[in-house]
Amino acid sequence: MEISIRSCHREDLAGVATIFCEEYAKPPYNLKWSEKNARTKVLEHFHGDTILVADTEKGLGGFIVFRSALWGESDHGYIVEFAVASELQGQGVGSQLLDAAEKALKKRGVTEIELVDVNTNADACEFYKHRGYDVTDFVRMKKPV
Numbered sequence: 001m002e003i004s005i006r007s008c009h010r011e012d013l014a015g016v017a018t019i020f021c022e023e024y025a026k027p028p029y030n031l032k033w034s035e036k037n038a039r040t041k042v043l044e045h046f047h048g049d050t051i052l053v054a055d056t057e058k059g060l061g062g063f064i065v066f067r068s069a070l071w072g073e074s075d076h077g078y079i080v081e082f083a084v085a086s087e088l089q090g091q092g093v094g095s096q097l098l099d100a101a102e103k104a105l106k107k108r109g110v111t112e113i114e115l116v117d118v119n120t121n122a123d124a125c126e127f128y129k130h131r132g133y134d135v136t137d138f139v140r141m142k143k144p145v
């Protein structure tokens with residue numbers, strides 16, 4: 001399949017929001033995002049982060065949101081959101097998006113890239129491990145207020 005990775009344009013945001021809603025509604029996330037809130041969310045990322053999208057012969061196939069921030073003596077990269085449309089998963093779209101994000105972050109001087117995912121997302125964890133990511137010893141905590 002022909003895949004091309006490019007910067008996200010404002011006209012892509014509705015398509016990105018649709019993939020966002022559909023993919024995060026599935027296990028292991030089971031998150032109920034309305035299309036309206038997802039559009040607001042991706043618009044925030046559009047202004048504050050970098051979004052790359054994948055064009056495929058079936059249309060917009062996936063997206064990756066990332067940012068960099070100063071951390072100690074160097075810049076850290078963060079993969080913030082990342083999803084490929086279900087019908088296109090397993091065909092290399094995610095690999096190309098992640099490669100392009102890593103390349104862009106390295107160009108900015110980033111020396112390490114972090115991401116957070118639920119530990120029940122076995123497929124995604126395997127995907128990241130195959131691409132050199134290791135599980136860290138950080139703990140994520142929360143409380144309702």
Ligand SMILES: CC(C)(COP(=O)(O)OP(=O)(O)OC[C@H]1O[C@@H](n2cnc3c(N)ncnc32)[C@H](O)[C@@H]1OP(=O)(O)O)[C@@H](O)C(=O)NCCC(=O)NCCS
Binds near residue numbers: 084088095115
């Ligand atoms: C995780 C995700 C982004 C990966 O994207 P992708 O386009 O499926 O990734 P690729 O096709 O490049 O690679 C998928 C890997 O699974 C394998 N695979 C085989 N069949 C597959 C299938 N039906 N579905 C998914 N992956 C499959 C591929 O061979 C590849 O193996 P590798 O890691 O050894 O190379 C994508 O699956 C996804 O959007 N999942 C739902 C949302 C999610 O979990 N996001 C991560 C948030 S941090």
